[in-house]
Amino acid sequence: AQTVTQSQPEMSVQEAETVTLSCTYDTSESNYYLFWYKQPPSRQMILVIRQEAYKQQNATENRFSVNFQKAAKSFSLKISDSQLGDTAMYFCAFMKLSGGGADGLTFGKGTHLIIQP
């Protein structure tokens, strides 16, 4: 079974600063996907970024980028030039690539990120 650990229950930074959210995972799989989801106060789950484990290049999406360290099983999210709208719960998630299998996403417990004006 896979586990995902987010060791920072809450973080707070000033607007425009850069912040990094940490995530580690444990798996015996070699092929998998990793995701960061954002859950704002509206509670909707919004995909932020996705990383395929077989790709060495770190994924980026505008102000969001990841630092994927496969050997260390680490998948941190960096948010540059943070904005008030980035305030949300952020969940790291793991998905096994099982060739048609039915495995669900495994989520961490989340990090509550607060952007201060």
Added chain:
Amino acid sequence: NAGVMQNPRHLVRRRGQEARLRCSPMKGHSHVYWYRQLPEEGLKFMVYLQKENIIDESGMPKERFSAEFPKEGPSILRIQQVVRGDSAAYFCASSPLGQGAGNTIYFGEGSWLTVV
């Protein structure tokens, strides 16, 4: 293109009643997943369905919970004889192909069940 639609958004039930949560996947998506989020927790996988088939229900409690995705109409998550511990947010998600193919799944806005 409408996203994943869930209803009701909020549902209050007394202990012992039944709760039915509905989910219409995104257009073109034939794979549906249900997740549960307890307070202060991340989402936990419950069940994965395709049309008329339950593919994996390993995350669903053995009793009182059932799910279906009929040929026509939305997917239904049914909770019988609800208890206070069932109070949670229930998220539906969908994808065009199975998760094993590495597809991103898209979430609905969730249904909040409160058992009083």
